[in-house]
Amino acid sequence: MHFVFEDIINDSEYYNFIDCPDKNPNTDYKRFKSSPIVATIIRFRATEYSKFKEFSKNISYSLNIPVTGKYIIASGVAHSPMEWCGPDNEKYGFDRNNPNKKNLFEYLNPDYMNDIKSGRAFLLLDQSHEGYQPWWLWDWFHNSCKMYNISPEQIIYCTGNLECADNYDEWTSKNNITSKMLVLPYPHFETVIYNTVVNKWQPPSQPPVDFETQIQFKKQNIQDIKLYNALQKRPRAHRAWLLNELYKNNLLNDGINSMNYFEHINTYFDNKVMSHEDYTNLLPLLPILPPENPDNDQIEDKFSSSDCGKYLVALNDKTMLSTWFSVVSEASFGDNEGQCFISEKTFKPLVCYHPFIIFGNRNSLEHLRRMGYKTFHPYINETYDTLPTWERLDAIIKEISRLKKMSNYELLNWYMGMKNILEHNAQVIRTNSTTIVPFAMTRIKEYMDQ
Helix, strand or coil: EEEECEEEEEEEEEEECCCCCCCCCCCCCEEEEHHHHHHHHHHHHCCCCHHHHHHHCCEEEECCCCCCCCEEEEEEEECCCCCCCCCCCCCCCCCCCCCCCHHHHHCHHHHHHHHHHHCCCCEEEEECCCCCHHHHHHHHHHHHHCCCCCCHHEEEEEEEEEHHHHHHHHHHHHCCCCCCCCCEEECCHHHHHHHHHHHHHHHCCCCCHHHHHHHHHHCCHHCCEEEEECCCCCCHHHHHHHHHHHCCCCHHHHHEEEECCCCCCCEEEECCCCHHHHHHHCCCCCCCCCCCCCCHHHHHHHHHCCCCCCHHHHHHHHHHHEEEECCCCCCCCCHCCCCCCCCHHHHHHHHCCCEEECCCCCCCHHHHHCCCCCCCCCCCCHHHCCCHHHHHHHHHHHHHHHCCCCCHHHHHHHHHHHHHHHHHHHHHHHHHHCCCCCCHHHHHHHHCCC
């Protein structure tokens, strides 16, 4: 399996589309970036883990197109498809904020394009840092392939949306599509968070907080342990609604929370907007700064920034010691978003032996179980995971309220009862990150070898 790039910066940054000048106006990020999955595959070449070494021994990369053989043109794509697609002939992908943006395929160099058309090269677009899934994305891919005379079979699309393959199969079946792309879900942040532990704490087998540390700390500080933590940074609409419900149900003071300032207009979510009264009640509380902050020298400026920066790999282990469970406020929540994305936020409590409720997409817990993890039934009522958007929020608030009725001594026993689950999950994230080559990677290799 051979990858070709137009520029290589270091051992984790490999770029194509280098002639594209476009940037995301909100963050100043470039439209195209390094592919997370490919950078990880290449790093396997130097890993100590035997499974990964075996997988990567026939993997190579270069700045030049090889004389013979198939190859992959790989690129990361930043943020939502609206920001990287560019318009097709049906105006899907048209960005009103950047009306002059060209279709992505306009920036493929001619040699790449010729080899894609001939079936020799494959274009891998990697959105595994995000899970955004607009309704028009499959149409855009296939319309663009027709526009540029490309077979969809030469396109590999990797995304953090764990339901992408099922969504694509449903779309192709409905539209009688036989020539298909390779569409792959990839939970990139699982390995990112495990590697954060390895890089930050030595030896690698020692977690930042293990079960015994949790028990010892909680026993010694039993009266001071808060019920939950709900750490929120980017002011997304669904997060504003979570904060509002915690406040209205008298739960805010029972937890360790963080939340950025947000405008009232930014509370519009799934056909609802927060009442002016509710917004006015929340406004004096904002921003709620996190107790653990990786940039204490400029805490409010850094926290209000849209750049996740060091927050992405901050494990918040002290916060998890000081709470009984986490309310994981994921990047997306609504059913109308058509996705299931599990970010670094969910994997952090897994490495810190912390139970959690996921304030995220429907079926998030089901996807975790498919990855080998155990969830927390019957200690936590997890029926929320299968409910529609607003019912899911109500069920989560109801479950937090139920747990609030327990004393801290009862919660200590409650936590201790989950020992086997918590230890199992810590082992699974270790195994998944050190001995099992992710399915998305093996599938790409199989696709190239067929």
